[in-house]
Amino acid sequence: MSTTTPTPSELLYRKVRAHGIDFFVSVPCSLLGGVINLLEADRDVVYTPVTREEEGMGILTGAYLAGRRPAIVMQNSGYGTIVNAICSLVGYYRIPTVMLVSHRGSEGEKIEAQVPMGEAVQAVMEASGVRCATVPHPDQLGRVDEGIEWALAEERPVAFLFPFSYWKVADYTPEHR
Amino acid sequence: MRRFEATKKVMETIGDELVVCNIGHPSQELFQIRDRPENFYMLGSMGLASSIGLGLAMSQPRKVVVFDGDGSVTMNLGTFATIGRVAPANLVLVVIDNEAYGSTGFQTSFTAGKLDLAGVARAAGIESVTVVDAEDEIVPTMRRVLGEHGPHVVLVKCAAGMPDGVGVIPIDGLAIRDRFMATVRG
Numbered sequence: 001m002s003t004t005t006p007t008p009s010e011l012l013y014r015k016v017r018a019h020g021i022d023f024f025v026s027v028p029c030s031l032l033g034g035v036i037n038l039l040e041a042d043r044d045v046v047y048t049p050v051t052r053e054e055e056g057m058g059i060l061t062g063a064y065l066a067g068r069r070p071a072i073v074m075q076n077s078g079y080g081t082i083v084n085a086i087c088s089l090v091g092y093y094r095i096p097t098v099m100l101v102s103h104r105g106s107e108g109e110k111i112e113a114q115v116p117m118g119e120a121v122q123a124v125m126e127a128s129g130v131r132c133a134t135v136p137h138p139d140q141l142g143r144v145d146e147g148i149e150w151a152l153a154e155e156r157p158v159a160f161l162f163p164f165s166y167w168k169v170a171d172y173t174p175e176h177r
Numbered sequence: 178m179r180r181f182e183a184t185k186k187v188m189e190t191i192g193d194e195l196v197v198c199n200i201g202h203p204s205q206e207l208f209q210i211r212d213r214p215e216n217f218y219m220l221g222s223m224g225l226a227s228s229i230g231l232g233l234a235m236s237q238p239r240k241v242v243v244f245d246g247d248g249s250v251t252m253n254l255g256t257f258a259t260i261g262r263v264a265p266a267n268l269v270l271v272v273i274d275n276e277a278y279g280s281t282g283f284q285t286s287f288t289a290g291k292l293d294l295a296g297v298a299r300a301a302g303i304e305s306v307t308v309v310d311a312e313d314e315i316v317p318t319m320r321r322v323l324g325e326h327g328p329h330v331v332l333v334k335c336a337a338g339m340p341d342g343v344g345v346i347p348i349d350g351l352a353i354r355d356r357f358m359a360t361v362r363g
């Protein structure tokens with residue numbers, strides 16, 4: 001990692017790795033490019049891209065059953081594809097998956113079609129049994145510590161929403177979708 | 178040969194492999210045929226049996242055998258792309274193809290029409306794809322693939338239908354999980 005000021009992606013990635021999270025899957029978002037680059041470069045984690053977030057939840061479940069600490073890197077729209085896997089797999093068998101979620105449709109969104117799912121996501125997560133915390137700025141990354149500790153102790157899934165404000169400056173170029 | 182007979186033949190070849198089984202009657206039949214702590218019965222999340230198996234195969238060295246159904250794997254065709262890409266040497270995906278959604282009353286599925294799942298698997302980059310349509314080919318095929326580096330897809334062509342008297346699995350999800358995790362830890 002660089003010796004200059006760490007980017008929001010680096011801060012997030014270090015935070016999650018410090019909890020022993022060692023197995024990742026991802027589906028891209030323009031806001032997540034930095035985190036995905038870090039994942040691809042990290043020789044100490046098992047990582048694969050997946051075709052769909054729902055498939056990812058199945059893979060994370062297998063990883064947890066084998067003793068790993070798994071996480072998914074995804075856009076909030078992906079939550080719309082996984083509710084059944086959350087309820088009938090991860091929730092039912094109590095698999096503590098960590099979900100690192102870029103929050104499109106939050107303040108600063110330029111693509112209108114991202115807004116409805118952006119507005120719905122937190123309520124849908126909570127209704128499906130996922131504890132959810134928003135991290136609006138790197139200063140609030142302590143919420144990730146609390147959430148991961150809770151998830152591992154309770155064996156429940158946890159999600160962190162990272163709106164545009166979190167990624168400001170370093171990672172985001174608005175031309176990218 | 179129906180799913181029940183096919184499952185029984187596959188299980189004759191299973192030693193200490195981890196087994197993940199498809200939702201519904203397939204898991205109920207497996208429980209009746211040969212329950213063991215190394216069986217993970219997926220009681221919900223239709224479509225994700227192969228994904229659970231892939232996560233297991235990526236995370237530990239033991240061989241993983243997944244029983245999937247043609248209807249369920251069709252719901253998660255992307256799994257072939259991911260298995261092809263990751264190429265785990267210790268994964269065997271057995272697709273029981275009865276050309277029907279069995280658990281919900283044997284409604285016709287896509288493999289009864291034009292869908293060629295073996296072709297999909299090959300096109301996704303999985304090199305070892307075997308189609309089996311006779312009961313006595315199952316044991317030699319499984320012995321062969323369990324002795325070679327994978328990933329392997331074994332598509333077993335079956336008739337629709339199931340025996341009477343197969344019942345609901347009497348242990349709950351947490352018990353299934355805990356004994357499975359204990360045996361994986363060894």
Ligand SMILES: Cc1ncc(C[n+]2csc(CCOP(=O)(O)OP(=O)(O)O)c2C)c(N)n1
Pocket residue numbers: 084180199200201202203221222223245246247248249250273275277278279280281286
């Ligand atoms: C998301 C979802 N859609 C539908 C169902 C209902 N359902 C349960 S099992 C099943 C059929 C599975 O068929 P297949 O995988 O081919 O296995 P078979 O029972 O034929 O061996 C269906 C449609 C469900 N449980 N979940």
